[in-house]
Amino acid sequence: AQSVSQHNHHVILSEAASLELGCNYSYGGTVNLFWYVQYPGQHLQLLLKYFSGDPLVKGIKGFEAEFIKSKFSFNLRKPSVQWSDTAEYFCAVNIYNQGGKLIFGQGTELSVKP
């Protein structure tokens, strides 16, 4: 079965530090890739998505992610985090032409210290 793996369960950073959250998936075919964020007390929100084209995608709030097909990875990055980035981050995969269901990773909790 297809799966998504997020390497870190909890990451603690100071403000202005750089962030990279790892995500790997297990599926050899075409996929659509997503990062969702859940701020404390709020709904899941889409941060960014990759469908095709430039493997470096930019999302909201200064986040970006790079799709590396050969590594089955879609890592999330931000050059300088802020306290307001404290949230839980989920990587998700959609298998092309298999409907819209998302397969999520287990999530990474990010805590940013002011």
Place this chain on the structure above:
Amino acid sequence: GAGVSQTPSNKVTEKGKYVELRCDPISGHTALYWYRQSLGQGPEFLIYFQGTGAADDSGLPNDRFFAVRPEGSVSTLKIQRTERGDSAVYLCASSQKLASSYNEQFFGPGTRLTVL
């Protein structure tokens, strides 16, 4: 422009009881998804609807779980003979178009189900 709404926000029930969880999608969204999120885990797909029909119910864990969407809008997730292991946050999401994996899913706030 309201988002996806789910009721109730919290549900506490006893083992063996029947529960219904409701989802109101964004108006005009034809696809509706149910996910379940256990503590410390990411959301896990349960079922999705295109219009009134269940297009994929492969994520339903067993026959105690059932979902309907009779008029192509509101959906109800039904759980019979609840077990303690059913305790989780049940998330609903909707998206705009039929049969496409390219459309953003908008998530509701979830229903936290606790089975005692």
